[in-house]
Amino acid sequence: MSEILRVERVTKVYGNGILANDKVELSVKKGEIHAICGENGAGKSTLMKMLFGLEQPDEGEIYVKGQACKITSPSVAIGLGIGMVHQHFMLVDELTVAENVVLGYEPKKGLVIDWDKAADMTREVGRKYNLEVEPGLLVGDISVGLKQRVEIVKALLRGAEILILDEPTAVLTPQETRELFAELKHLRDAGHTILFISHKLGEVKELCDRITIMRAGHTVGTYEVADLSEADISRMMVGRDVVLKIDKAKAAPGEVELSVRDLEYTGDLGKKALRGVSLDVRKGEILGVAGVEGNGQRELVEIITGLREGATGTVTLEGFPLLGASIRESRRRGMAHIPSDRMVYGVAKNQSISFNILAGKTQDERYTGKVLFKSRAIERDMEALAREYTVKCESAQQTVGMLSGGNIQKVVVAREMSSNPTLLVADQPTRGIDVGAAEFIRRRIVAMRDEGTAVLLVTADLNEALELSDSIVVMRDGEIVAYYPDTGDLSEEELGFYMLGVKRQTKEEVSGVVHG
C-alpha cells in the first residue's frame, strides 16, 4: 500500500503561546483506517485542523500523495481530496439533505441550481457507498446518525479520498455506531483512507488498522493496532498506567436522601419520556442510571434538578418536595448538579475560573459583604479550589473558555462539590474528557460517597456505570427495566441486554430500588 498522506516535523504554536503540536510526524497509507489517539489537549484536533486548512503550521511540511502542500483553507483541502466530518455537524438544519450535500458545489442548469441533479447525485453516492439518505428531507428533522451520514456523503461528493472523522461515535447510539463502522469498512474497501479520532479504545481495536498515538503535542509513534492491547494504548496515551478499575470500599448506604415516585413526563413532541419512574437514592450510595441515551435519562435529571417543568408524580429531597421548587431552594437544601453539557449549563466560558467556581456561592457571607464582594477571600479560596481539583491553569483569573474539556469539567466539579452537597446529581460527568481527568473526577465522586453524600450518576458509558456505581438501574423507553442492588456480579453484556430491550426484569425485581 502506498503512502497517501505524510506530515513531517509539523509545529504549531497558538497566539497565546501554547505549543499545540511539536514536531509531529504522521504517515498514512492509502486504503487504511488510521486511528489518532491521545488525551484531550494532546494536539489531535490541532493536527486535524491543519490537515483541513483551518489552521496553518508554523513549521514543517504536509505531503499529500507525495506532493508538498500548503493547505491554506478548507477549499484547498477539499481540492486535495481531504474531507472532514466535524464532531459538531456542519449542516444547515433549515435546508434539505440535498441542499446541504451540494452546498458550495451546486450543479447548475443555466443560471439556476439543478435540484433534480442534486438529488440524483446524493442518491448515487448513497447507493455506491451504502450511505443512503432521502435527499428531500429537512436536515433538522433527521436523526443524529443520519446527519453524520449526510456529512460523509457531502465529503465524498466533493471527491474526498481521505476522510477525517473527529470523535464520530460520541453522539451515536450503539446501533448507529455499528452501522457507522460497517459503512467505514465499506469505504475503506472501496479504496478510501480514513483518519479516525477517538477516545474509545475498544472502538479503535475493533475498527482501525493502524494507530498513531499523541501525547502532549508530540507523536509517540505509529503501530499496527493488532500488536497492541487496550492497556498498551492507554499507557502510551497518558504515559503511565491508567487504573481502569476504580478502587472503592463497599458502600454503606444510610437513609433515603432523594426519593422519586411515579414520575410521568410527556416530552416536546408529545412522546412520553418518563412512564412512572420510582427510585430512591440513599446517603453514602452511588446509584447509577444506565441506558442508551435518549431513553428518559435527560428528562429525569432535568426534572430533579428543576431545569424542566411539567412533570407529575413526586420528587423529594429529605422529605422536601422538589417539583415546583426553585433551583436556589433545592440547592440550599443540599443538591448539586454536574450537568451533561458543560458548555451550556456548566460554565460561563467567557468568565474566569475563579468566577465560575464562585457562582452559586455569592450569597455566602464569606465572599460577600453588605454591598461588595470580598475579593481577597474569593481570590484565596478559588485559587485553592482550582489547585485542589487540579485545574491546569496559570491562575484562577484565566478565562474558562481557554481550557481543555477535561479542565473545564474540573472547574464544574470543583464548584459543585465544594458546596458540600447531600445529593449530587452527576450527568455524564466524564463525557468527552481525557482519561486522567475522568479518573480524577471518578475518584472525587467516590470520596464524596464515602463522606455520606447520595450520588445519582447518569451515564451512557457502560464501563463507568459498572465501575463507579454501587447499585444500578437501567432505563429504557422512559421506564426502569432493571435494578441491580450490587454491581459486582453484573457483566457489561448483561447490562447491554437490558439497555437494548432483549431482557427486562419483573415489576417486583425493579421495585427493589424503592427503599423507603
Next chain:
Amino acid sequence: MEELFSVIGNAAFAASILRVTTPILLAALGAAVASQAGCLNMGLEGIMLFSALTGVFVSSLTGSAVWGSWAGLAAGVLIGGALGALLGYLVLTLKTDATLAGVALNTIGSNGTVFLLYVWTGSSGISSSHKSFVLPDLEIPLLKDIPVLGTIFSGQNVVTYLAFALVLALIFFLYKTPLGLRIRAVGLNPDAADSVGINVVRMRYLAYILSGVLAGIGGAYMSMGYVSWFARDMTSGRGFIALAASAMGRSTPVGTTVASLLFGFTMALSNSMQTLSIPYELVEAVPYACTIVALSVYAYHQVRKSKKARK
C-alpha cells in the same frame, strides 16, 4: 367616519398605497437580503438619504430632461452600493458592532446630507432652487383603460414597477441560484458554509452591497419620483420602518413585501386623513402607531408559537 371610508374606498387611495409603499419596500428588501446572510443593516436610513441627495444632484448637474433622472438613479444606486460596502468594511473587516456602525451611518446621513446640500445650494432645508428631474411614470397599454384597476396599477412611477419586479428577482436569486443558496447558508449556519469552502466574509460583503443598492434605489425614488427635490431628513424614519417590515416578514421576499404593503397602507391612510378635520399631529402619528401595534401583534404571535413548540 363616513368621510374616512369614502377616502379609503377610492381607487386613487389604492394607487397611493403602491406609491407610498415603494421606498419602504425597497429598503425593506435591502434589510431582508442582509438579514438572510446573517447581517444587520441598521444604516438604511442614512444610505437612503445619501442616495436621495446624490440622485437629485447628478440629475440636476446633467441638465437633461431626457436622461438626467436616469443618471441620477444610477448615481444613487452606486452611492448606495458603496455605502453598503463601507458598512461591510466596518462590520466585517474592522469588526465594529453592526448596530453602532449603522447608527453612525444614519447620523452622518442625516447631518452630512444637510451639509452637502448647503454647500451645493446654499440652503440647508431643500434643494428646490436647483432644477432636477423626476423619473417617468408609466402608462400601461390596455390596463390603463380598465376602470379602477387602471387607476390603481397604471400610471405609477417606473421605480414602483421596478420595486415589485425586484421582489420577483430576489425570490429567484435567493431560492434558485447557487449564490442565493450560499448567502442563505451563510446566514443560517456560517460554520457549515465555511466548512464547505464558502467564503463567509465575501458572501456577507455581497449581501451588504446588495442591501445598499436596494436602499439606494429607494432613496433615489424619494427625491426623484415621490417628489422632485431633496429635503433634509426627507426619509423620516422609512429606513427603520423597513427594518421592522423585514423583521415582520421573517426576511423572506414575500413576507417582507406583505409587511411593507401594510406599512404603506398606514402611511397612505395618514396622508389621506390630512384632508379630514382631524388634528395634524395625530394623523402624522398613525403609521408609527401602526408600526408599534403590528410589531406587538407579531411578537405576541411569535412568543405564543415558541411556547407551543416548547410544550
